[in-house]
Structure formats: structure tokens, C-alpha cells
Amino acid sequence: MTLPRIDHTHEPSLTSWVASANGHADFPIQNLPLGVFSPQGAQPRIGVAIGDSVLDLAAIASLLPEAMQPAAGQSSLNALFALPPEDRTLLRRRLSQLLSDEAHRRDVETALHPLSEVTLHLPARIGDYTDFYVGIHHATNVGKLFRPDNPLLPNYKYVPIGYHGRASSVRPSGEPVVRPRGQRKAPNADVPVFEPSARLDYELELGIWVAQGNALGTTIPIGEASEHIAGLSLLNDWSARDLQAWEYQPLGPFLAKNFHTTISPWVVTAEALAPYRIAQPARPEGDPAPLPYLLDAQDQAQGALSLTLSVWLSSAKMREEGRAPLRLSQGPASNMYWTLAQIVAHHASGGCNLNPGDLLGTGTISGPTPDSYGSLLEITEGGKNPFTLPTGETRSFLQDGDEISITASAHAPGRASIGFGECRAVILATPA
Incomplete structure (x- = not known):
């Protein structure tokens, strides 16, 4: 590599x-x-x-x-x-x-x-957008909400899980998010309703920009995958949790995810990130080793990045009162079970052709403690435990007028720290 x-x-x-x-x-x-x-x-x-x-x-x-x-x-x-x-x-x-x-x-x-x-503006013409699910703490936390005794499905530790998203609704930081409509069904209801989402959420992610691609029917070997990464941006894959819960079986998310994805407009290049490479965290004892097509010694030694990710919330009332945004979480990007190179190698492993400017999301990056969770679904335990804002308002999920901002910095001993700029958007009410 x-x-x-x-x-x-x-x-x-x-x-x-x-x-x-x-x-x-x-x-x-x-x-x-x-x-x-x-x-x-x-x-x-x-x-x-x-x-x-x-x-x-x-x-x-x-x-x-x-x-x-x-x-x-x-x-x-x-x-x-x-x-x-x-x-x-x-x-x-x-x-x-x-x-x-x-x-x-x-x-x-x-x-x-x-x-x-x-x-x-958007940094590139995005031909395709794929979202992964490599934040193991997020996957475990969400799994516990629905499967307390078996939060991670058997494939998680073998396959970098992903799904194809919607490239046309990716937007740069600052463009507002319109609350989506969709079908949602309350647990005690007999039939679903078609209404604006009541459980709108953010997801803290990194966006991977594809550099040189590969021809259809060929692969990108894990030892070469890093050469196919041009750089990274911050990414917020907004999620309508109530729509998602009803529609995701058996094929996965649809309207719950395709209405808007926000990215930071600056691409921090792979070359700029060279000093901040660190070892991929060791897998817990008893976990399987990656299959050979996903395993590279150098990638394991240097495939993670020393980045600190933060999420901030500002309600409309907070801004009116001149209050600073509330930090919801902060944690390292190394809380990923799979590396960036493994994401790229797996995506192309079946012969899928990646192209320059394609965008790959890591999936929500959460840490092991509530102060490092990457979504409100986790922070509020599915809405059961709302939190209080400095204004006295409470939140389980996002309300109209709320603004979410994601920031990140790269740091290493003896090096200047660098940042990603801002990935920010405010929530607008569903049009009448």
C-alpha cells in the first residue's frame, strides 16, 4: 500500500x-x-x-x-x-x-x-453516493434498542455494511433541510399515516471522495485502495427515524434517508492528512480477522486517522437569545470498525466501478459513552430520555429551527492541527 x-x-x-x-x-x-x-x-x-x-x-x-x-x-x-x-x-x-x-x-x-x-458549492459532481455503517459503537447502540440480546447481526464483523444512497440530494453546508414527509406507523396503530417526520435526526459521519476509479468488472485491491481516496469532508446523513422504522424492512432505508445529505464544502486531501495516520484499533479478542481481500498489514498499522469530531446544536430560541451552541458529543474518528481503505476495497470487490468524485459515507461514528454518541437516537435512547437546552427547552429529536453543526480537527504530537471547516444546516418546517 x-x-x-x-x-x-x-x-x-x-x-x-x-x-x-x-x-x-x-x-x-x-x-x-x-x-x-x-x-x-x-x-x-x-x-x-x-x-x-x-x-x-x-x-x-x-x-x-x-x-x-x-x-x-x-x-x-x-x-x-x-x-x-x-x-x-x-x-x-x-x-x-x-x-x-x-x-x-x-x-x-x-x-x-x-x-x-x-x-x-459542492466540491465535485457526485455521480454516486454510498453510505456505510462502520461505526461499531453506533451499530451496537442502535442494535440494543431493537435487539437487546443480540445487537450486532452475524455479518457485521465480516462485511463492511453499506447501501446506495441518493446523490441528487447531497447539498453543501449552509443549505437548509426541509423536514420530510413519509409513512410512519405508531406501535399501537393499526395502519400508517403519511405525515411530516416527528423523529428527525442527524448522523455524524466522514465523507470519502473517490480519486481515480476502476473499470466495471475489475476490483481495487486493499493494498492499493488508499491511492483511490482523494480526501475527506464532514458528512451529515440526516435521518427520519420514524419513517425508517416502518419502511426499512426488508430492503433498507428509502424516504427516511434520501431527502437531504449535508457535506462540508472543503476536501481535506489525503496528502494533508499524512501526519495524522494512526494504527487501526485492534479488534476485540474473539472477533474474526478480516477476510484476505480486506486485510493489509500497512492499512492495519496506519489506516485510521487521529481526528476529533464534534456535534453542536443551536435552537432558534438559543440564537434569538444570543446563546452559544450546545455541544452534544465529541469523540475520535478511530471509533470505526473498518478503515477507509477497507470501505473502498469492499465497494469495488464485486466489480462495481467507482468514479472520480463519487462520495462514500462512513456511517455514524459514535464512541462508547453518551458524550461521544453520533446521533440523537443514541443520546436519547430512542426518544425515551430527552435532554434540556440552556433555554429550558427539551429535545428528543430535532425541531423546526434547530441547527446542527459538525466540526473536526486533525492533531498529532509535534504537528500543526488542521480542521475541516463546518458542516451545518438548519431545519425548516415541511411546506404546507
């Missing part, structure tokens, strides 16, 4: 002539995430977040390596994702040089735009 290497672009002492980047919580020069933005009145184009600014790649294309210039002028990241890993590394190194060396300031500074004055 060839993983991105740590190099001079990750040096914690490296600074930028873009003053706001130095010490920035999310976008110091060690990060350089990719996204798509549009200045006021202009068409979308590719940008790089640096401090409180975004760098227009099309405007500096002539300063980039020649092989990358056509891709830099596009309005989505698909072409950049499709480049060989070594080309993406060269792009990162060149951007780092341009933004750190004062000698390039005159040529680059005019291509910077304040982040506060631009519109951020």
Missing part, C-alpha cells in the same frame, strides 16, 4: 504570507483543502482555503505544473481527483511554495478572495 508521505509541506514551523493562515484553527498552510467557490456575480471555480481567504486556482493556473493546469480551470474537482496521486502531491507542494514564499506574493495575492464574501 502506497500512502501519502509526510514532507516539508507539513512542517509545523511553516508559515504563510497570508497572515490569517498562521495559527488558523482550520486552514493553516499545512492544510490547503480544495473546494469550489464563486465570487460575487462570477461562475464557480476551484479554490484552496488558506486562513480566512480562498485562492482562485484558475487565476494562477500558469504558475502550476503543466499537467494540472487544465484541471485547475474546471468548475468541479472531478478532474483533479482523477489525477495520479503523484500529481496531486506535486500540486500540494507547489501551492505550499506559492503561499509560503514571499517572492510569489505579488503574483498570487490578487487571486485571493475573502471567504466571507464568496459562495461555497
Whole structure:
């Protein structure tokens, strides 16, 4: 397995002539995430977040390596994702040089735009979206609600469970979520009703962006899977739990999941994440080893990431009163039973063709304790134990006007920490 290497672009002492980047919580020069933005009145184009600014790649294309210039002028990241890993590394190194060396300031500074004055878009044209279920604590917690004596089904520890989602309803951070309608049936009711969901929930996830894909009928070996990951974003796979409970048998979620998925607009590249790789947590004693097509020694040694994930809730009343959002949970991304590479390898293992810009969700990432749970379904034990907000309001599930925000940071000893930006959306009432 060839993983991105740590190099001079990750040096914690490296600074930028873009003053706001130095010490920035999310976008110091060690990060350089990719996204798509549009200045006021202009068409979308590719940008790089640096401090409180975004760098227009099309405007500096002539300063980039020649092989990358056509891709830099596009309005989505698909072409950049499709480049060989070594080309993406060269792009990162060149951007780092341009933004750190004062000698390039005159040529680059005019291509910077304040982040506060631009519109951020989906990073790529998403051909397909697949959601997995690799957070073992989430799977166990949810399983206990329905099968207290047997929370995990027998296949869970052999198969990275996933289902095909709806790419057309993936939206960038900031776009509101309209409460969905669907069929739901109360336990004591004889028949279902078609109404707005009363048990709307969030799911704390990471989104994996596919880089180079594979041809239909071929596979991606586990030892090569990391080379097919362009980077990560934050992902919130909104879930209507009452609709889901009624419709998911026998084929799985449908209306409960397809109405909206929120992603953060910046792609933190695989190259930027190189210093934050850690060993995949050892499986509990007695658990089966992954089947050979999912097992790679280097992936087990370096396939997890040192990321801290947090979820915040702000009600409409909290915002009216000027109150800070309430943190609902916080925990490490290493609470995943399967690695990112195993997700990719399994997806392609039957001959499915992945394409640059495809999006894969990890599934809800929860920890072992309530302060690290990744959904309200777990925090409130299916709605049985509501919690109180600073305003005195209570919540079991999300109400209209509630806003959920997901944040994340990568950290490692002796390294600058980097962040993902924000994955945020407010809930709107179902239209009349």
C-alpha cells in the first residue's frame, strides 16, 4: 500500500504570507483543502482555503505544473481527483511554495478572495453516493434498542455494511433541510399515516471522495485502495427515524434517508492528512480477522486517522437569545470498525466501478459513552430520555429551527492541527 508521505509541506514551523493562515484553527498552510467557490456575480471555480481567504486556482493556473493546469480551470474537482496521486502531491507542494514564499506574493495575492464574501458549492459532481455503517459503537447502540440480546447481526464483523444512497440530494453546508414527509406507523396503530417526520435526526459521519476509479468488472485491491481516496469532508446523513422504522424492512432505508445529505464544502486531501495516520484499533479478542481481500498489514498499522469530531446544536430560541451552541458529543474518528481503505476495497470487490468524485459515507461514528454518541437516537435512547437546552427547552429529536453543526480537527504530537471547516444546516418546517 502506497500512502501519502509526510514532507516539508507539513512542517509545523511553516508559515504563510497570508497572515490569517498562521495559527488558523482550520486552514493553516499545512492544510490547503480544495473546494469550489464563486465570487460575487462570477461562475464557480476551484479554490484552496488558506486562513480566512480562498485562492482562485484558475487565476494562477500558469504558475502550476503543466499537467494540472487544465484541471485547475474546471468548475468541479472531478478532474483533479482523477489525477495520479503523484500529481496531486506535486500540486500540494507547489501551492505550499506559492503561499509560503514571499517572492510569489505579488503574483498570487490578487487571486485571493475573502471567504466571507464568496459562495461555497459542492466540491465535485457526485455521480454516486454510498453510505456505510462502520461505526461499531453506533451499530451496537442502535442494535440494543431493537435487539437487546443480540445487537450486532452475524455479518457485521465480516462485511463492511453499506447501501446506495441518493446523490441528487447531497447539498453543501449552509443549505437548509426541509423536514420530510413519509409513512410512519405508531406501535399501537393499526395502519400508517403519511405525515411530516416527528423523529428527525442527524448522523455524524466522514465523507470519502473517490480519486481515480476502476473499470466495471475489475476490483481495487486493499493494498492499493488508499491511492483511490482523494480526501475527506464532514458528512451529515440526516435521518427520519420514524419513517425508517416502518419502511426499512426488508430492503433498507428509502424516504427516511434520501431527502437531504449535508457535506462540508472543503476536501481535506489525503496528502494533508499524512501526519495524522494512526494504527487501526485492534479488534476485540474473539472477533474474526478480516477476510484476505480486506486485510493489509500497512492499512492495519496506519489506516485510521487521529481526528476529533464534534456535534453542536443551536435552537432558534438559543440564537434569538444570543446563546452559544450546545455541544452534544465529541469523540475520535478511530471509533470505526473498518478503515477507509477497507470501505473502498469492499465497494469495488464485486466489480462495481467507482468514479472520480463519487462520495462514500462512513456511517455514524459514535464512541462508547453518551458524550461521544453520533446521533440523537443514541443520546436519547430512542426518544425515551430527552435532554434540556440552556433555554429550558427539551429535545428528543430535532425541531423546526434547530441547527446542527459538525466540526473536526486533525492533531498529532509535534504537528500543526488542521480542521475541516463546518458542516451545518438548519431545519425548516415541511411546506404546507
